[in-house]
Amino acid sequence: MSDTIVPVTTKKDWTSDQEVRWCPGCGDYGILLAVQQLMPDLGIAPENTVFISGIGCSSRFPYYMNTYGMHGIHGRAPAIATGVAVARPDLDVWVITGDGDGLSIGGNHLIHALRRNVNLTILLFNNRIYGLTKGQYSPTSEVGKVTKSTPFGSVDPPFNPLSVALGAEASFVARTHDLDRKHMMDIFRRAHDHRGSSFVEIFQNCNVFNDGAFDDITSRQAREEMMIDLRHGQPIRFGADGHKGVVMGTDGLLRIVEVADVGEDAILVHDAYRDDPGLAFALARLSHDDHSATPFGVFRSVDRPDYGMAVGRQLAETSSKKGPGDLSALLRSNGTWQVA
Amino acid sequence: MSDTIVPVTTKKDWTSDQEVRWCPGCGDYGILLAVQQLMPDLGIAPENTVFISGIGCSSRFPYYMNTYGMHGIHGRAPAIATGVAVARPDLDVWVITGDGDGLSIGGNHLIHALRRNVNLTILLFNNRIYGLTKGQYSPTSEVGKVTKSTPFGSVDPPFNPLSVALGAEASFVARTHDLDRKHMMDIFRRAHDHRGSSFVEIFQNCNVFNDGAFDDITSRQAREEMMIDLRHGQPIRFGADGHKGVVMGTDGLLRIVEVADVGEDAILVHDAYRDDPGLAFALARLSHDDHSATPFGVFRSVDRPDYGMAVGRQLAETSSKKGPGDLSALLRSNGTWQVA
Amino acid sequence: MREEVAMTDTAERPAGREAESITRVVVRFAGDSGDGMQLTGDRFTSVSATFGNDLSTLPEYPAEIRAPAGTVNGVSSFQVQISDHDITTPGDEPSVLIAMNPAALKADLGRLESHGLLIVNSDAFGERDLAKAGYAANPLTDDSLVGYRVVEVPMTSLTQKATEPLGVKPRDAERSKNFFALGLVSWLYSRPTEPTVQWIAERFKDDLVRLSNATAFTAGYNFGETTEQFEHRFVVKPARMPAGEYTNISGNVALAWGLVAAGQLAKLPVFLGSYPITPASDILHELSKHKHFGVRTVQAEDEIAAVGMALGAAFAGHLGVTTTSGPGVALKSETTSLAVSLELPLLIIDVQRGGPSTGLPTKTEAADLNIAIYGRHGEAPLPVIAAYSPAHCFEAAIEAARIALKYRTPVILLSDGYIANGSEPWRLPDVASLPDISVPFATEMNHTNDDGTTEFWPYLRDPETLARPWAIPGTPSLMHRVGGLEKQDGRGDINYTPENHQRMVTLRAAKIAGIANDIPPAVAVGDVEDADICVLGWGSTWAAIDAAVQRTRRRGLKVAWVHLTHVNPLPPNLGDVLKRYPRVLVPELNLGQMCRIVRANYLIDAKSVSKVQGLPFTSRELEDAIEGALQ
Amino acid sequence: MREEVAMTDTAERPAGREAESITRVVVRFAGDSGDGMQLTGDRFTSVSATFGNDLSTLPEYPAEIRAPAGTVNGVSSFQVQISDHDITTPGDEPSVLIAMNPAALKADLGRLESHGLLIVNSDAFGERDLAKAGYAANPLTDDSLVGYRVVEVPMTSLTQKATEPLGVKPRDAERSKNFFALGLVSWLYSRPTEPTVQWIAERFKDDLVRLSNATAFTAGYNFGETTEQFEHRFVVKPARMPAGEYTNISGNVALAWGLVAAGQLAKLPVFLGSYPITPASDILHELSKHKHFGVRTVQAEDEIAAVGMALGAAFAGHLGVTTTSGPGVALKSETTSLAVSLELPLLIIDVQRGGPSTGLPTKTEAADLNIAIYGRHGEAPLPVIAAYSPAHCFEAAIEAARIALKYRTPVILLSDGYIANGSEPWRLPDVASLPDISVPFATEMNHTNDDGTTEFWPYLRDPETLARPWAIPGTPSLMHRVGGLEKQDGRGDINYTPENHQRMVTLRAAKIAGIANDIPPAVAVGDVEDADICVLGWGSTWAAIDAAVQRTRRRGLKVAWVHLTHVNPLPPNLGDVLKRYPRVLVPELNLGQMCRIVRANYLIDAKSVSKVQGLPFTSRELEDAIEGALQ
Numbered sequence A, B: 001m002s003d004t005i006v007p008v009t010t011k012k013d014w015t016s017d018q019e020v021r022w023c024p025g026c027g028d029y030g031i032l033l034a035v036q037q038l039m040p041d042l043g044i045a046p047e048n049t050v051f052i053s054g055i056g057c058s059s060r061f062p063y064y065m066n067t068y069g070m071h072g073i074h075g076r077a078p079a080i081a082t083g084v085a086v087a088r089p090d091l092d093v094w095v096i097t098g099d100g101d102g103l104s105i106g107g108n109h110l111i112h113a114l115r116r117n118v119n120l121t122i123l124l125f126n127n128r129i130y131g132l133t134k135g136q137y138s139p140t141s142e143v144g145k146v147t148k149s150t151p152f153g154s155v156d157p158p159f160n161p162l163s164v165a166l167g168a169e170a171s172f173v174a175r176t177h178d179l180d181r182k183h184m185m186d187i188f189r190r191a192h193d194h195r196g197s198s199f200v201e202i203f204q205n206c207n208v209f210n211d212g213a214f215d216d217i218t219s220r221q222a223r224e225e226m227m228i229d230l231r232h233g234q235p236i237r238f239g240a241d242g243h244k245g246v247v248m249g250t251d252g253l254l255r256i257v258e259v260a261d262v263g264e265d266a267i268l269v270h271d272a273y274r275d276d277p278g279l280a281f282a283l284a285r286l287s288h289d290d291h292s293a294t295p296f297g298v299f300r301s302v303d304r305p306d307y308g309m310a311v312g313r314q315l316a317e318t319s320s321k322k323g324p325g326d327l328s329a330l331l332r333s334n335g336t337w338q339v340a
Numbered sequence C, D: 001m002r003e004e005v006a007m008t009d010t011a012e013r014p015a016g017r018e019a020e021s022i023t024r025v026v027v028r029f030a031g032d033s034g035d036g037m038q039l040t041g042d043r044f045t046s047v048s049a050t051f052g053n054d055l056s057t058l059p060e061y062p063a064e065i066r067a068p069a070g071t072v073n074g075v076s077s078f079q080v081q082i083s084d085h086d087i088t089t090p091g092d093e094p095s096v097l098i099a100m101n102p103a104a105l106k107a108d109l110g111r112l113e114s115h116g117l118l119i120v121n122s123d124a125f126g127e128r129d130l131a132k133a134g135y136a137a138n139p140l141t142d143d144s145l146v147g148y149r150v151v152e153v154p155m156t157s158l159t160q161k162a163t164e165p166l167g168v169k170p171r172d173a174e175r176s177k178n179f180f181a182l183g184l185v186s187w188l189y190s191r192p193t194e195p196t197v198q199w200i201a202e203r204f205k206d207d208l209v210r211l212s213n214a215t216a217f218t219a220g221y222n223f224g225e226t227t228e229q230f231e232h233r234f235v236v237k238p239a240r241m242p243a244g245e246y247t248n249i250s251g252n253v254a255l256a257w258g259l260v261a262a263g264q265l266a267k268l269p270v271f272l273g274s275y276p277i278t279p280a281s282d283i284l285h286e287l288s289k290h291k292h293f294g295v296r297t298v299q300a301e302d303e304i305a306a307v308g309m310a311l312g313a314a315f316a317g318h319l320g321v322t323t324t325s326g327p328g329v330a331l332k333s334e335t336t337s338l339a340v341s342l343e344l345p346l347l348i349i350d351v352q353r354g355g356p357s358t359g360l361p362t363k364t365e366a367a368d369l370n371i372a373i374y375g376r377h378g379e380a381p382l383p384v385i386a387a388y389s390p391a392h393c394f395e396a397a398i399e400a401a402r403i404a405l406k407y408r409t410p411v412i413l414l415s416d417g418y419i420a421n422g423s424e425p426w427r428l429p430d431v432a433s434l435p436d437i438s439v440p441f442a443t444e445m446n447h448t449n450d451d452g453t454t455e456f457w458p459y460l461r462d463p464e465t466l467a468r469p470w471a472i473p474g475t476p477s478l479m480h481r482v483g484g485l486e487k488q489d490g491r492g493d494i495n496y497t498p499e500n501h502q503r504m505v506t507l508r509a510a511k512i513a514g515i516a517n518d519i520p521p522a523v524a525v526g527d528v529e530d531a532d533i534c535v536l537g538w539g540s541t542w543a544a545i546d547a548a549v550q551r552t553r554r555r556g557l558k559v560a561w562v563h564l565t566h567v568n569p570l571p572p573n574l575g576d577v578l579k580r581y582p583r584v585l586v587p588e589l590n591l592g593q594m595c596r597i598v599r600a601n602y603l604i605d606a607k608s609v610s611k612v613q614g615l616p617f618t619s620r621e622l623e624d625a626i627e628g629a630l631q
């Protein structure tokens, strides 16, 4: 996005020579494909693009992109990427993380990157499990989940990644899933085009350790009644020919209703560009498990100063005030005396 | 709270022999006094009470309480306290932290303690500054703040501690300030009586490095028009004889209005016990700086299983199923053979 | 279920060829990650264990959950040595290699002993399979396998044929081919079939899968019986092992059980705060099952929280434990330093893996000795203990707990990927004979002022152990505060005075150093009197050193051996023992970390034998090193 | 503004008593945290600096922002030695102590040399003041001060009287009393008044405060002039220092400037990722001011993020730096290990303080050498450099950057609280003479395949330095991925094979070891030829060793001295140098960490001289140690 002349590339230009090492059938393949297919449309060059990840199956992602990349350490990708983005606002910096990497060990770096609004496109692969370490529960696993580390079922209530992000001042928040490449590409494009931190939760199927976690919502049969497609400026409706809708009560409670019952005009109109994150938060809380109607799309997209730019601006301003730094003047700045 | 016979104590019983080492005039003194005065009313015994803190001026707190206590390391108090509370649900565990300790280095432990709903009473002393290290900006300092580490003004947008907590599933969220002992005591009591994690933000004045940060809201002159007192089941009104009020629009936006303009019935009635955190979140976002009307009191208070109890219950259940553990049986559980 | 399966067929058969008795064999199963080689190896191992052989195993698998099928990166293998006498290693070179596909052949052929037996699944050698493995030509047809005894078996198709009558689809049948291989090898080494058939019956809930596996197993066994492809059939007689009851155990399970035992022996509830990490996760998994022993396990948000929770639990009176691997030890460093300052009992378990950084997460290494001993800011000494074999992890865990509790100190217990995943027969200890490691909590004031009033001083030390009192919340009138700032000797209040800091630093160091008098002295074995060289070992090098010392001594070399379980502090007599010998050799899976320590302590010119390859030493390598040193 | 103030009074006065010339004096200002002692000491120091004395300072303050007023815990003091000849230490025993209250007297009297001059603010010795300080009786009235030359001055009231005419309220006037003390001591040691008056005029924006301070200063000066309480007045002549332009500099400022310089000399923008921590914070503060040098500073959420950001910036082509103290070094360990694996340039600056854990946050110590060298999991070697004096921090920072950039490695630079806060005159270097430490970025493919196609191999090393190419984002066609998993030598792809891991571990170690040939050899000074003992020092012990070696040699002892700046790797000739001497003594502000290293490396019986009190060595202590070792 920092390039003036728009480079022409093909998917091949964005694909590295490394063989992809995910389990056959893993949802990660679809996400990789979506990103690789999208890149040429973004009008950016591979050499100006950086993918930073942590550790996890998802975090293997950078190896497969023919860009600059770093497979970091567990949970630290947002911090490392912040260094890249603040040092070089001219680069296009992507963060690839998982529900464990980004929300368990990496939770603090994630929320602080969002707070600062560092110019990062953050893709969180949420499979509600620790894949790479062979199937322990994660901070997004449901209560009662039986895993290697919870033989009697987990007693940890999960995070809702979107509310964590919104609670941390995120300026762009969206959700998509690994089965719909078109939707992924659309969301990724808008996340990329947003200046500042963009946070995208991707429902991703781990077919080895948590297969079908999202089937009740994203499977072809379920989609129509279970996926709520959020579009800015549009009434929030879903279900067969939009018979269901969302309304906000004066008591401050969001409800799902039959449009027929309340009338079209009562239906809440989505406003993704609103400064106040209250509505986005309420929408993020609309579904409380993986078996109820769940909103997808862009929940929030507001302009806030990009942190790296702001840091750079201060440098420019001081330089223009004080002129470029003069080392020998600096050494004399606390007063000196001569010895003959 | 775990005691059956109610111990009778006085403030003295809760006061340690250590001399208090805060700057003269520091807001921390008032908070300490409020806690020490409250303790006898809680019907608990000093020996069953534990105060855990991190590092910071505020984190010196445990030294002044005649209870069990640990002055931990920077940011880790919620984790250490989780160990205490899960190991010993019979204890009354308090966490004392600051805006830097709890939201900067300790952010991750804080949100995970809230997510798990560990039975902790968490008091966050928010003075919007790093006091102990002599005045650097903190994650709650306003943009543009000039501090030792930001001579040209900070470019970091701050966290809203309450939205961070609500985004992290906190079951009890409240706000009070160091100038109103009665209010502090009331909030602390309710936080203590709540089973699970209670999160209390305390506006605290650092008169050395960030003096008067909250004057526009909490000073005697300002209070009436600037402090919004939240009471469950009551319409949210404030200002001279409640001429101002809060309404929720069907567009999902919370607004401050003149009650006269909209009529009493339109005023939003506060519901702190509602499962859905949307309203609490919206209220937490009502003020965006320290110069606009700001809600105080209990934003949210809902019942969720206490993590330590849940862990304990699993132990009890397995024991009652399998009977108490038998070591020699365990050693034989993978099959054995005899060698003559 | 068992009667359903075709086992009875064989029963009616003639007894089959006479088996030739051999003293030991090293079998290596190699295939794709998806081929279930670990399962196959495990079965072969436990059958051999119950049969009474001594044995030692070496599982190896890729870092990826499942690398691309058919590629060399995706190869998973399991090596086991079974023997009729006391052995400690999984063997240097396999005598038989079962290769389920070309990738496995390519990856592991190099290890097979010359003229070794090579059994390949010939069905898996199609064009594409060969390409995936990076073979230009088919090794079965060109002469690249000369020098080995090759037996081609169309395992896939044979399995499919055998299971077809049950209505198993060919694709599904393929998944049973590892049981065919197991059956074949079971026949080849005269393993009892009973236990496996029974195990299959219990393990697989799905009827068709169960039947298919059982049938494949039998088919493999019968194939060996009927085919003429094998000149010989072998039997490895049971080993003469000390009488007793045995189980086959891996290091991680032994360590977990050791922690459960430690809790029982200390009469304390166990609290594990842990964050999953290979190869330590299995300890968390195992402990999570044993809640009825009063074991609490919390999967923390990260390693720092994990150790923080364990420390909090210790403050509250539990046996606090945290389990991790290298990267986690690094993250826990600051909290470990706090634990040193708080002087609370805490167990930090490091199952070492290849480093630096993420390194080789599924491979073994022993390069965390430095960080264990020196990896904290300031003067923050603590005891370090190293387990030397899978079974020893049980005892090591109890000893680590004993020291932590008695001296109120964090203890780091070192294991590694090799012993954590490897297994060996373990003669079960008599539970009643295990030590009582319980310590009393403080219950009373321990200081009397001149005016006769009494107080509780949290840092008033036991004159012998220098341990401070452990007064836990809930104890009336012993309320006190502890923290990471320097404390006044005795009273425990914050204190910044120069003299007091010097005293406290010295006291903390003296407490740890003093533990040296509470551990077994160093003992040399072998040619104790007249050795020309002494091998100094610690940790999992034990197995390879044991074999190498035996062999070199058999060949007439004069070799002594000292093996350390307590690596910090070291046994007080270690210097004297080592100085008895003209040469000291220190084999380590690092660049010589322990070697530097003994050089610094005793000013002896100890020489390092170093291997950093993600693999344990072979006994051959150490034999050569010993010989070389004596040239 | 200056003309407003009463300075002119003195100008009209007779010149005043003749001052007796002395060669050196050690002055110690002591008072309550609120009394502005640090400011007073700073002023006295810079006036003396500009006057041309050599000097060295030792500021000491409590860990609390402000401990309870009037208590011993709240005492803040500033000691400075000024001299007419070359000195390096702030002096062992003050010759004059200015005690602003009873607590200060109680805390510091013990340090005053016998018959030393004691100036007390007698106004501050009321009942309650004495009680707060824990005095049963008034030391001014009982005989507890015999053996000292006591001068009681009612500083508070005198200040109040002097400022009253300006309309300053008594309570406010009290805040100026430190300037009264400064004026008095300035008179006593014949310091020029000009600079201070000017400084006050510029420093205080509030008119009344400015006037009040200036007046108090003058009043103090005049008081000395008029009172008869002082038998003598002294002058310390300027020191004969090498010609040049000087500034008075503290270690933290010198280090910050060194980093700015390093960026300029490397032609790279500087990126600092830091989290505040005493005593390192001032480096962050100082660097934040110099944005026009292209210096970016980010206050991270914690130390792990701070080093992660610096590493990210390094990957992006900046000079990545992170500054911290012990606890932060511990937290950064895992990321540092990643940096070792990534082989990217990175500066990790550790301003050491008292440990373990939070320890003594405002006091000095040098006990982080172990964690710096050994504190990472796996084999993760990196270079470690130690600054030896406030001014040397400038040079040390540049040298650390040079090595980091040239060898693409994280470097740990050790400073400590003593040199960080202490200051000394620094002869400014000629900026033009500073070294060019720039290194080229990779811009082209560096490997050609057999088929003639070219590739970029991120781990293809420079045969000499073994450094890998540094190809930064934005460089066309050099796109590549790096990570913490083991990498294939050259290509840099993920690789788990045993041989490759061995090779990479060896290469990484060889690269760091090789740096030994790129640093100055160890040089002994003193009785190089015939010394009976060699003192081996590193870091801030330099000052005390220098003084102790001079004195012992003056007394005829044969002493040599080697001081290390590069502590890992060590100079290749160090072993030979040390072996020349029958005894080697290693003074350290820890329990002997460097001592163990030289013992292990060279098998010499080096002896440790250890002090862990939160204070630097006094030269006397080291004199005694050297003498003792020679007995």
Ligand SMILES: Cc1ncc(C[n+]2csc(CCOP(=O)(O)OP(=O)(O)O)c2C)c(N)n1
Residues within 6 Å of the ligand: A055, A056, A057, A058, A059, A073, A074, A097, A098, A099, A100, A101, A102, A125, A127, A129, A130, A131, A132, A133, A138, C275, C276, C277, C278, C303, C327, C328, C331, C358
């Ligand atoms: C410091 C550290 N702790 C733990 C690990 C082990 N580990 C690697 S990935 C992972 C969790 C992966 O889960 P997630 O982030 O959800 O990624 P996924 O594999 O599910 O895509 C863990 C615990 C590690 N590599 N480093």
Ligand SMILES: Cc1ncc(C[n+]2csc(CCOP(=O)(O)OP(=O)(O)O)c2C)c(N)n1
Residues within 6 Å of the ligand: B055, B056, B057, B058, B059, B073, B074, B097, B098, B099, B100, B101, B102, B125, B127, B129, B130, B131, B132, B133, B138, D275, D276, D277, D278, D303, D327, D328, D331, D358
């Ligand atoms: C690991 C670590 N990093 C940094 C520090 C230094 N430090 C101590 S307290 C603190 C911040 C204090 O701010 P806050 O939490 O707001 O507490 P306050 O002093 O304002 O009450 C910092 C950075 C430390 N002690 N330990």
Ligand code: SF4
Residues within 6 Å of the ligand: A021, A022, A023, A025, A026, A027, A028, A057, A058, A127, A131, A132, A205, A206, A207, A208, A209, C065, C066
């Ligand atoms: S384990 Fe799960 S997430 Fe990981 S690669 Fe396999 S299917 Fe994908």
Ligand code: SF4
Residues within 6 Å of the ligand: B021, B022, B023, B025, B026, B027, B028, B057, B058, B127, B131, B132, B205, B206, B207, B208, B209, D065, D066
């Ligand atoms: S620095 Fe601020 S927060 Fe700390 S004690 Fe002083 S006034 Fe209170």
Ligand SMILES: [Mg+2]
Residues within 6 Å of the ligand: A056, A098, A099, A100, A125, A126, A127, A128, A129, A130, A131, A138
């Ligand atoms: Mg996951």
Ligand SMILES: [Mg+2]
Residues within 6 Å of the ligand: B056, B098, B099, B100, B125, B126, B127, B128, B129, B130, B131, B138
């Ligand atoms: Mg604060």
